[in-house]
Amino acid sequence: MNYDSSIKMMGISQTFGDKTVLKNIDLTLGKGEIFGLLGPSGAGKTTLIKILTGQLVQTGGSAEVLGTDTRKLTSSIYTKMGMVLDNTGLYERLSCRDNLALFAQIYRLPKGKIREILKDVGLLEAEKRPVNKLSKGMRQRIVMARALMHDPEILFLDEPGSALDPSTVNEIHALIRREQEKGATVFLTTHNMEEAAKLCDHVALLHEGKIVEYGNPEEICRKYNHQNRIRILLKNGREVTLQNESDAADKIREFFASEQVESIHSTEPNLETVFLELTGRRFE
């Protein structure tokens, strides 16, 4: 099938009773990009993932995944999708290896693929351990292994780094980037702005069911850099803030010449402050 975008949403809306959770969402994901849907708790992120993965039929608009309407996803499309959602669906008393073996059968993968993916996610040594004896970080890695083992074209990740320690988060990010290098498109949700800024090619900020900003994280931050200032920390502990204009360079040169500079920072906002500016709400 020919399609020019991996995921396309056209006026997606969702209501539950009299509550409108998503309002007219238009978004397009190009092939091979990492996209992050950002919003505070209850913003509607999981609802959108459910619609895109065919688990929920929207009340308005339409969406396509790999050129197919999400209301008509077939098993051949599902085999091109990998998902890490809240309900992990792991068999708690089965070992890591046996959990993956079940999925390898469904996807008709060669046996060697199980050891290969266990190695990739750093769980080869724990292959015989039952899932209910895994740490939280190991659990997330086995869930990732299951989602990645059939080399999906599209990966849906609902809060992939949530409640994990920083080193596990870094490992999960490395796995996500590796999938991108292999050509996969990644749709992830997060309420962690730092995670999104590090990982994503594009993000959309979701507030009360609407996209309030969309773009590359760095470009968004630059766009909201109204103050355009430079903050200089001096070795004596003093802090100097300069307007980022031509005469700032002379001042900075002077500070350097007299070896006073400890560090220099831009005062560019981060995604969190942009969201606050747009919505008057903090992320929590």
Ligand SMILES: Nc1ncnc2c1ncn2[C@@H]1O[C@H](COP(=O)(O)OP(=O)(O)OP(=O)(O)O)[C@@H](O)[C@H]1O
């Ligand atoms: N099946 C449902 N019936 C009624 N309301 C629902 C249903 N599913 C979700 N909601 C409501 O829709 C809103 C958005 O929920 P959703 O789970 O999509 O948010 P979220 O952004 O993923 O939040 P979190 O980060 O906490 O998971 C919430 O107010 C939730 O209570």
